[in-house]
Amino acid sequence: MTTLPTHTEKKLGLVIDLDTCVGCHACVVSCKGWNTENYGAPLSDQDAYGANPSGTFLNRVHSYEVQPEAGPAQLIHFPKSCLHCDDAPCVTVCPTGASYKRVEDGIVLVNEADCIGCGLCAWACPYGARELDQQEGVMKKCTLCVDRIYNENLPEEDRQPACVRTCPAGARHFGDLGDENSDVSKLVAERGGVDLMPEQGTKPVNKYLPPRLKDDYTNTGDIDILAPLLEPVAPDAKGILGWLDKALEKL
Amino acid sequence: MGFNQPVVDTSPKVSDEVRKTTCYMCACRCGINVHMKEGKVAYIEGNKDHPVNQGVLCAKGSAGIMQVNAPSRLRAPMKRVGERGSGEFEEITWEEAYDIAMSKLKPIRDEDPSKLAFFTGRDQSQSFTSLWAQGFGTPNYAAHGGFCSVNMAAAGIYTMGGAFWEFGQPDWDHTKMLMIFGVAEDHDSNPIKMGLGKIKARGAKVVGVNPIRSGYNAVADEWVGITPGTDGLFILSMLHCLIKAGKIDLDYLSQFTNAPVLLDETDGGAEEGLFLKDKDGKALVIDRNTGKLAPFDGKGVYPDLTGTHRKAGVTHRTVFHHMIERYMSEEYAPEAVAERCGISAKRIRKLAAELADVAFNQAIELDRPWTDFRGKKHDKMVGRPVSFHSMRGISAHANGFQTCRALHVLQIMLGSVETPGGMRFKPPYPKPATAHPKPHCKVTPGAALDGPHLGFTHGPDDLCLREDGSAARIDKAFTWENPMSSHGMMHMVISNAHAGDPYKIDTLFMYMANMSWNSSMNTSGVIEMLTDKDEDGNYVIPNIIYSDAYSSEMVAYSDLILPDTTYLERHDCISLLDRPICEADAVADAIRWPVVEPDRDVKGFQSALCDLGARLGLPGFVNEDGSQKYEDYADYITNHIRRPGVGPLAGWRVGEDGLQGGRGEVNEAQLDAYIENGGFWMEHVPEDAAYYKPFNMGYQDWAVKMGFFDAVQPYIFQLYVEPMRKFQLAAEGHGERQPPEHLRERIKHTLDPLPIWYSNEPENLADQYPVTALTQRPMAMYHSWGSQNAWLRQIHGHNPLYVPTKIWEQNDFEEGDWAKVVSPHGEIVVPVAHMAALNDNTVWTWNAIGKRKGAWALEENAPETTKGFLLNHLIHELLPANGDGMRWANSDPITGQAAWFDLKVRIEKSDVAGQTLPDFAPQKSPVGKGPKDLAWKLGK
Amino acid sequence: MHPAPSIILFTVLSGLGFGLMIFLGLGMPSPTGISAFIWFAIAYILAVGGIISSTFHLGNPKNILKSFSQWRTSWLSREGCLAVATLLVMGIYGAALVFLNMRIPLLGYVGSALALATVYGTSMIYAQLKTVPRWNHPTTSVMFIAYAVSGGALLAGQVSLAVWFLPAAALLQLFIFLTADGRFSAAGSTIASATQLGNIGSVRQFEPPHTGSNYLMKEMIHIVGRKHALKLQIISVVLLFTPVLLLLLPFSHALALVAVLAHVAGVIVARWLFFAQAEHVVGLYYDKR
Numbered sequence A: 001m002t003t004l005p006t007h008t009e010k011k012l013g014l015v016i017d018l019d020t021c022v023g024c025h026a027c028v029v030s031c032k033g034w035n036t037e038n039y040g041a042p043l044s045d046q047d048a049y050g051a052n053p054s055g056t057f058l059n060r061v062h063s064y065e066v067q068p069e070a071g072p073a074q075l076i077h078f079p080k081s082c083l084h085c086d087d088a089p090c091v092t093v094c095p096t097g098a099s100y101k102r103v104e105d106g107i108v109l110v111n112e113a114d115c116i117g118c119g120l121c122a123w124a125c126p127y128g129a130r131e132l133d134q135q136e137g138v139m140k141k142c143t144l145c146v147d148r149i150y151n152e153n154l155p156e157e158d159r160q161p162a163c164v165r166t167c168p169a170g171a172r173h174f175g176d177l178g179d180e181n182s183d184v185s186k187l188v189a190e191r192g193g194v195d196l197m198p199e200q201g202t203k204p205v206n207k208y209l210p211p212r213l214k215d216d217y218t219n220t221g222d223i224d225i226l227a228p229l230l231e232p233v234a235p236d237a238k239g240i241l242g243w244l245d246k247a248l249e250k251l
Numbered sequence B: 001m002g003f004n005q006p007v008v009d010t011s012p013k014v015s016d017e018v019r020k021t022t023c024y025m026c027a028c029r030c031g032i033n034v035h036m037k038e039g040k041v042a043y044i045e046g047n048k049d050h051p052v053n054q055g056v057l058c059a060k061g062s063a064g065i066m067q068v069n070a071p072s073r074l075r076a077p078m079k080r081v082g083e084r085g086s087g088e089f090e091e092i093t094w095e096e097a098y099d100i101a102m103s104k105l106k107p108i109r110d111e112d113p114s115k116l117a118f119f120t121g122r123d124q125s126q127s128f129t130s131l132w133a134q135g136f137g138t139p140n141y142a143a144h145g146g147f148c149s150v151n152m153a154a155a156g157i158y159t160m161g162g163a164f165w166e167f168g169q170p171d172w173d174h175t176k177m178l179m180i181f182g183v184a185e186d187h188d189s190n191p192i193k194m195g196l197g198k199i200k201a202r203g204a205k206v207v208g209v210n211p212i213r214s215g216y217n218a219v220a221d222e223w224v225g226i227t228p229g230t231d232g233l234f235i236l237s238m239l240h241c242l243i244k245a246g247k248i249d250l251d252y253l254s255q256f257t258n259a260p261v262l263l264d265e266t267d268g269g270a271e272e273g274l275f276l277k278d279k280d281g282k283a284l285v286i287d288r289n290t291g292k293l294a295p296f297d298g299k300g301v302y303p304d305l306t307g308t309h310r311k312a313g314v315t316h317r318t319v320f321h322h323m324i325e326r327y328m329s330e331e332y333a334p335e336a337v338a339e340r341c342g343i344s345a346k347r348i349r350k351l352a353a354e355l356a357d358v359a360f361n362q363a364i365e366l367d368r369p370w371t372d373f374r375g376k377k378h379d380k381m382v383g384r385p386v387s388f389h390s391m392r393g394i395s396a397h398a399n400g401f402q403t404c405r406a407l408h409v410l411q412i413m414l415g416s417v418e419t420p421g422g423m424r425f426k427p428p429y430p431k432p433a434t435a436h437p438k439p440h441c442k443v444t445p446g447a448a449l450d451g452p453h454l455g456f457t458h459g460p461d462d463l464c465l466r467e468d469g470s471a472a473r474i475d476k477a478f479t480w481e482n483p484m485s486s487h488g489m490m491h492m493v494i495s496n497a498h499a500g501d502p503y504k505i506d507t508l509f510m511y512m513a514n515m516s517w518n519s520s521m522n523t524s525g526v527i528e529m530l531t532d533k534d535e536d537g538n539y540v541i542p543n544i545i546y547s548d549a550y551s552s553e554m555v556a557y558s559d560l561i562l563p564d565t566t567y568l569e570r571h572d573c574i575s576l577l578d579r580p581i582c583e584a585d586a587v588a589d590a591i592r593w594p595v596v597e598p599d600r601d602v603k604g605f606q607s608a609l610c611d612l613g614a615r616l617g618l619p620g621f622v623n624e625d626g627s628q629k630y631e632d633y634a635d636y637i638t639n640h641i642r643r644p645g646v647g648p649l650a651g652w653r654v655g656e657d658g659l660q661g662g663r664g665e666v667n668e669a670q671l672d673a674y675i676e677n678g679g680f681w682m683e684h685v686p687e688d689a690a691y692y693k694p695f696n697m698g699y700q701d702w703a704v705k706m707g708f709f710d711a712v713q714p715y716i717f718q719l720y721v722e723p724m725r726k727f728q729l730a731a732e733g734h735g736e737r738q739p740p741e742h743l744r745e746r747i748k749h750t751l752d753p754l755p756i757w758y759s760n761e762p763e764n765l766a767d768q769y770p771v772t773a774l775t776q777r778p779m780a781m782y783h784s785w786g787s788q789n790a791w792l793r794q795i796h797g798h799n800p801l802y803v804p805t806k807i808w809e810q811n812d813f814e815e816g817d818w819a820k821v822v823s824p825h826g827e828i829v830v831p832v833a834h835m836a837a838l839n840d841n842t843v844w845t846w847n848a849i850g851k852r853k854g855a856w857a858l859e860e861n862a863p864e865t866t867k868g869f870l871l872n873h874l875i876h877e878l879l880p881a882n883g884d885g886m887r888w889a890n891s892d893p894i895t896g897q898a899a900w901f902d903l904k905v906r907i908e909k910s911d912v913a914g915q916t917l918p919d920f921a922p923q924k925s926p927v928g929k930g931p932k933d934l935a936w937k938l939g940k
Numbered sequence C: 001m002h003p004a005p006s007i008i009l010f011t012v013l014s015g016l017g018f019g020l021m022i023f024l025g026l027g028m029p030s031p032t033g034i035s036a037f038i039w040f041a042i043a044y045i046l047a048v049g050g051i052i053s054s055t056f057h058l059g060n061p062k063n064i065l066k067s068f069s070q071w072r073t074s075w076l077s078r079e080g081c082l083a084v085a086t087l088l089v090m091g092i093y094g095a096a097l098v099f100l101n102m103r104i105p106l107l108g109y110v111g112s113a114l115a116l117a118t119v120y121g122t123s124m125i126y127a128q129l130k131t132v133p134r135w136n137h138p139t140t141s142v143m144f145i146a147y148a149v150s151g152g153a154l155l156a157g158q159v160s161l162a163v164w165f166l167p168a169a170a171l172l173q174l175f176i177f178l179t180a181d182g183r184f185s186a187a188g189s190t191i192a193s194a195t196q197l198g199n200i201g202s203v204r205q206f207e208p209p210h211t212g213s214n215y216l217m218k219e220m221i222h223i224v225g226r227k228h229a230l231k232l233q234i235i236s237v238v239l240l241f242t243p244v245l246l247l248l249l250p251f252s253h254a255l256a257l258v259a260v261l262a263h264v265a266g267v268i269v270a271r272w273l274f275f276a277q278a279e280h281v282v283g284l285y286y287d288k289r
């Protein structure tokens, strides 16, 4: 059913910290592993050992180089998966109703049983979050690990997305962004989390925490504040030894 | 409206069973939960209880399922039927394989064991393989440490009883500033990422010192894009500033380092520069309380940093005097080094000032009383919350040992080693060089070697030389060319064996090292050496036996293949006797066990060694009656006794009152206990033993109880490394054992007992080849073995050469261009890509992505072989001829560490493109090719 | 966007087919008996053929019937429903003409209206996509309709109308070629807005997420072929104008056939460019458009 719910009880989603992501791809592969074995058809790979290997992934880590006005260029690793948009165009364009947004938690899913693989939803998504599986011919996307986060067969502490659980740097956070008292919402408020391509009007649920100020030679390390610290105690080796004796007396 | 949405099963069955073992997609050795369905591997995730990874898992670890099922897995023992390198093999039985092996090994052992060279690459069972080699009696054994990071390890151990990486780590919970030098990934893959995450969350500052700004350096708050090879200078310059400003931890230096130890200053004396010692050989200091000479560790002694002792008209001064004199010199002033290092003087000062600020103005104190080895009680633990971490970026240079030393000295001068917020050792470290064995090389036909192969030299007497002064080891480790080569020099084995220098060998036996490809310098040359024949048409290196688990490049160059299992199909132990997996707060070891049974005729290599050892009758591998001692590796792990109460595994040993950790007798059910506990054993370091470990009696006593060593052995940090001075003295003409003339000057210069810096540019012809070419570890690939993994190879299927803006524009490169890269040794043609966050005179690529056609069960036109490449073709194991026509090893003159990162090149646009060069004829795949498509699923 | 032949054929043929129905419905011409059968056969072959070829683009066609269910929100669904409705109504209308030699005008008018709506529905599948600024514009629908009407008129032999419609369509296409390039930047999505890193400095891709390719890049990032855009634009405009000239010459069936072929060729080239030149905003994440 492709009419978007007028309201969802929760807005479950991810908060991704671009200041901490080291670009290790752990989230990419654990996602592939979990979702190959679980929800719906496996994520297939074509020409797996050949000249043009390509396959279905629900999460990919881009990397960008940013050149500031002054100071050295910066490199930012940029994981991207479905943002579970409030105004999800991928849902409304779907002719079959396979694409839908859940009322209870806002997760956007594809019901593979109904999907005709027309690809229109992928066209409608600005973020490249949907991939048509070439083996199964159905649309694949991040499920927010809907089969983990409520899974009674998993221990309580494991009821979180595979990518979040595995992220070594702790750059991925999962929670209810609809509740402003949730940890994720607080984090977003604190660190000024942002939407990707707001101009597309999709109202993403997932938020991105921008990198902190880098190579800022004035905030911590302004030489003029720190200069006194390096005030020579003596001009030469001899002088130092003299100073030492006094210093050692004080110990 | 009634919102009718599909019903999703949100609680599907996850697996039939979870089996907990240890990952080996790399050497970090994280704990994994292997989810099984229908007896097969369904999904792999991190083990939350495990000390190393606490639940997280990297890309490689998560892709394990594609490794266990890789089409490249070897299926059975094989003997070569085609020419070496062709890849033509015939599968044989294990019995045939053993017979062939015995036909080579038995005669060697009976006549001259040194004709066997046994080298073991990425070996995680060195305490076992070395036992085998020792039993065999050959001096020619080592693992890969020599071409890996021996500079880091040895400099750390000689200086302070441990280095970074698996020996030590920053105090992630307390540090306020982390400076990370030359690290892309490190062995401690997940812990470092977890640590960075922790300090980032705390808002502590990370400074990345690296010519390349990716990965860890990308998230660093500040990036220092240093000129490669100049870190030593940069570090000593910061030290200069700190000393000049008196911003060093005098109290710490007095009590816990050899800074106050007196040096013999008798001009030209045979002891000049050695410690003044008392009759028990204890180094002497001046006690500030009495003003008199005293042994450094005397009860109640407070050593005087500025002490002097006048005897026979000579004034003997402390190590500290000498350090002040050296490092106060203007040659280390920021202005003097700025240009060389590519870091402005202001920036160097600023960073030094920041270190001083955090170390001394933001010091932390933990209310934990402790007692030091002089019996002095301290009511709290004072911390200097600046920490450092470093790896191959500074160690894989020919000046790497001294640079690593410089970094360790800097930490110590700041009082931040083994103190809260600084750098912490992981048990069983710290362990000073004096507590490690010395190298042994005495060969007796038909008998075992006279002791462990590898160790730490403390002077010329410990070198491995024959009577005639020639090298006793095929790799020339522990010779005047590299007197402190503690890990051996695997990268020299093939070229020395081929040259018959120092002597010819008969059989090269290797394990887990892709030596015909990514782990060798001068890959094309090595391939020629492996296939070269003498005038009678025999291979110059007569026999090559090799154990691999997959169809690697090296397999093709071997005569006999002993196929290993994958890491989920065998027993392994990650032992305290080897490279431990401990964390600073806990001692731990772990196992692997067959969570799936092999579906091929393969055998864990260690089990194969148990069989071969027994057939050869090696001591330690047969019982009195000559029967086989260990049925397999599991048997060895359980029943081997190294020292009283100490075996491969420290968990669940049998003590007076039940099972205990640490020391104890053999427990037949030990492996089950490990499996029960999730594959590992862990015990926490007592609170009062958590810091100041080398000097802290609380720790020392606990360490003895745990069996790390048999008696307490407190020690002080060696800012001044006396053994190096002993080699210098020899070079100056003192003593019996004398270096060859051509090495005297180099030894006098480079084996300075206090850190120095020297340039590696002249011998690498930097004037004609001005650009440094580097490699980095991709976080999602492990050397050569990631490419057989259907998931990982989609992430890193080929590798461009990254070029900085300056060079990009000079050559007006455009996206999609290819370049010719020329070094003094060779030439390659490769695709290029632009990177701005990169040192101006540095180019780099991802390591070991390039593959030989036909290897790894990949299609011959796989991108790894057409657009992927190795830098190794440009790196020679020997330096270009110098003035006197000599060619010195491309290694550190102290440790023999392979100087990968001294590579200098020229780069220009290439008119040929589309296929990286050199390109090799395909090798035949002994395991066929992989399937076209994959859709992996076990459930329903 | 990847110019998939199946989709190009679908849009071009069904456009023509429904275009022809528009005129048949209006009774121009209003054949009966066997000739009516031929007229309607042509229209149905084109329309249905187009629709069938579009299913080749589906990954999982077995669920096709489901695609009529979401007409509330989905233009693709609506288009399907409209097409079927059109074919039904026109079917009855045509049957009456063929077998009863009877024309039911009201049914015809409804049929033409539905045919027109169907073409509009097709156009909206593309025009609705904010992610493809080049399409996300009223001219997209006008263009689809223009082709249907002019092509329809041409097929229906309504020369007097065709001579006005055809040049109009050609001019419109020319106008689109001249104006559409600016739309992507006008829409305001950039690599900076995509990554939200613009406030630090200028952003470029360092490394793609995978060295291997993927569905998104194959489907939505189609830079090849664009090099020849200008050439192809000229060709298509010329082809689109040719029928006009031919129609101004004294009528002959041969000429008419050539005119139709020229028109169809022109539309196909234009439609190929419609896809090949369309840039999807996802390309921004790959620093490619």
Ligand SMILES: Nc1nc2c(c(=O)[nH]1)N[C@H]1C(S)=C(S)[C@@H](COP(=O)(O)OP(=O)(O)OC[C@H]3O[C@@H](n4cnc5c(=O)[nH]c(N)nc54)[C@H](O)[C@@H]3O)O[C@H]1N2
Pocket: B121, B122, B144, B147, B148, B149, B511, B512, B513, B514, B515, B518, B519, B520, B547, B548, B549, B550, B551, B552, B553, B554, B564, B565, B566, B567, B605, B775, B776, B782, B783, B784, B785, B847, B848, B871, B872, B900
């Ligand atoms: N240019 C350049 N070259 C380098 C480096 C660099 O930085 N730059 N780094 C150097 C360093 S530090 C190192 S350590 C070396 C590493 O290089 P290598 O020591 O060659 O390590 P790997 O490529 O990981 O593979 C070793 C072999 O182990 C095999 N193997 C994998 N798993 C198993 C198993 O379970 N059992 C057995 N028996 N075999 C197995 C693999 O198939 C492979 O053939 O590379 C060195 N080479």
Ligand SMILES: Nc1nc2c(c(=O)[nH]1)N[C@H]1C(S)=C(S)[C@@H](COP(=O)(O)OP(=O)(O)OC[C@H]3O[C@@H](n4cnc5c(=O)[nH]c(N)nc54)[C@H](O)[C@@H]3O)O[C@H]1N2
Pocket: B026, B027, B148, B149, B181, B182, B183, B184, B185, B186, B187, B188, B189, B209, B210, B211, B212, B226, B227, B228, B229, B230, B231, B390, B391, B392, B393, B394, B397, B774, B775, B776, B777, B778, B779, B780, B781, B782, B783, B901
């Ligand atoms: N994912 C993954 N993890 C691995 C491995 C792997 O293959 N893949 N290999 C394992 C092995 S065998 C090893 S030895 C470790 C090595 O771990 P690392 O030491 O991280 O090894 P490299 O990737 O060689 O990184 C060397 C870094 O030093 C920088 N560098 C080079 N020259 C200089 C210099 O002169 N100064 C400074 N400051 N930096 C410099 C390079 O830019 C690079 O970032 O990683 C281990 N972990």
Ligand code: SF4
Pocket: A020, A021, A022, A023, A024, A025, A026, A027, A028, A061, A077, A079, A166, A167, A168, A169, A170, A171, A172
């Ligand atoms: S796992 Fe975490 S750190 Fe690694 S790429 Fe994904 S988000 Fe970044």
Ligand code: SF4
Pocket: A081, A082, A083, A084, A085, A088, A089, A090, A091, A108, A124, A125, A126, A127, A128, A129, A130, A141, A202
């Ligand atoms: S990110 Fe794309 S796929 Fe996900 S909800 Fe938004 S529009 Fe749909």
Ligand code: SF4
Pocket: A093, A094, A095, A096, A097, A098, A099, A110, A114, A115, A116, A117, A118, A119, A120, A121, A122, A138, A139
């Ligand atoms: S591909 Fe499947 S989910 Fe996407 S729009 Fe078409 S039918 Fe709906």
Ligand code: SF4
Pocket: A030, A031, A032, A034, A035, A058, A059, A081, A082, A141, A142, A143, A144, A145, A161, A162, A163, A164
């Ligand atoms: S939430 Fe689950 S499905 Fe979505 S990216 Fe993470 S692991 Fe993949």
Ligand code: SF4
Pocket: B023, B024, B025, B026, B027, B028, B029, B030, B053, B057, B058, B059, B060, B061, B062, B189, B190
């Ligand atoms: S770091 Fe990754 S590959 Fe290495 S052991 Fe840990 S999980 Fe396995």
Ligand SMILES: [Mo]
Pocket: B147, B148, B149
């Ligand atoms: Mo290494």
